[in-house]
Amino acid sequence: MCRIFGIMLSKTLEKALNDQVAMEASASYVYLAMASWMENEGFEGTAQFLYAQSDEERMHMMKLFHYINEVGGYALSPAVAAPDTSFTSYKHVFERVLEQEKKVTAAIHNLMDIATKEADHTTANFLQWYVAEQREEEAQFNTILGKLKILGNDGSGLYLMDRDLAQLTAKLAASKPAAE
Numbered sequence: 581m582c583r584i585f586g587i588m589l590s591k592t593l594e595k596a597l598n599d600q601v602a603m604e605a606s607a608s609y610v611y612l613a614m615a616s617w618m619e620n621e622g623f624e625g626t627a628q629f630l631y632a633q634s635d636e637e638r639m640h641m642m643k644l645f646h647y648i649n650e651v652g653g654y655a656l657s658p659a660v661a662a663p664d665t666s667f668t669s670y671k672h673v674f675e676r677v678l679e680q681e682k683k684v685t686a687a688i689h690n691l692m693d694i695a696t697k698e699a700d701h702t703t704a705n706f707l708q709w710y711v712a713e714q715r716e717e718e719a720q721f722n723t724i725l726g727k728l729k730i731l732g733n734d735g736s737g738l739y740l741m742d743r744d745l746a747q748l749t750a751k752l753a754a755s756k757p758a759a760e
Contacts, residue, residue, distance in 0.1 A: 593703060594653040596694050597644055602658035603687055604641035608634045610680055613663040614673050623670065623738070625746025632749050633677075640710070647706055670738055671728045678721045685714040 589597075615630035641658075648655040667673050688710045695704040724741075731737035 588700075589648070589651045589653045589703070590698055590700070593691075593694055593698060593700060594648060596691055597648050597653065597703075598656045598658075600687055600691055601641050601644045601648070601655060602660070603684060604637050604644060605658045605660045606663070607680055607684060608637035608641065609660050610663040610676075611637060613665045614667065614677065617665065617667045617673065618670075621670070623742045625742040625744075625749070626670070626673075629745040629749045630673075632752065640713070643709075647703075651702065669733070670741075671725070671733075674721060674724050674728060678718065678725060681714065681717045681721055685718060688714050 611630050611634035615627045615634060618624075618630060619627035645655040664676075667676070688707065692704060692707050692711060695701075695707060724745075727741060731741065
């Protein structure tokens with residue numbers, strides 16, 4: 581166990597948290613690949629949305645990274661494999677996004693299970709933010725996929741979706757504190 585300021589982090593939880601750091605880094609790269617595909621397909625608004633998602637995943641990674649060190653663990657810089665870049669459609673990208681987010685949610689729940697089993701209340705409390713964040717992420721992407729189901733492959737509908745995601749990205753960026 582690592583110990584700093586009375587907080588103890590087990591080696592099991594330290595490893596699991598570092599695995600989550602790697603998962604968040606990988607998710608950031610996946611979003612970059614998707615953003616590049618969208619940009620090359622002419623969906624600049626959706627690309628900006630996915631670039632912002634990539635930045636958000638990196639922020640999630642860094643939050644974990646700092647936490648591990650803060651509680652006496654040793655955060656590790658992850659090696660990240662190149663993400664898949666083969667997408668067949670606009671909808672396919674968002675289907676893959678939802679799959680990605682479901683994997684992250686499962687991993688966060690696993691972390692919460694470990695923290696609870698070990699009675700690490702500090703880490704369990706820290707992870708509550710991630711639990712809520714994943715609920716929001718999955719809801720957002722389920723909503724997008726629901727809209728895409730209605731739109732089908734209609735070009736004008738995809739144009740409007742692209743525009744709406746650009747507006748959402750601008751709105752979210754304007755509402756974020758400067759320090760985040």
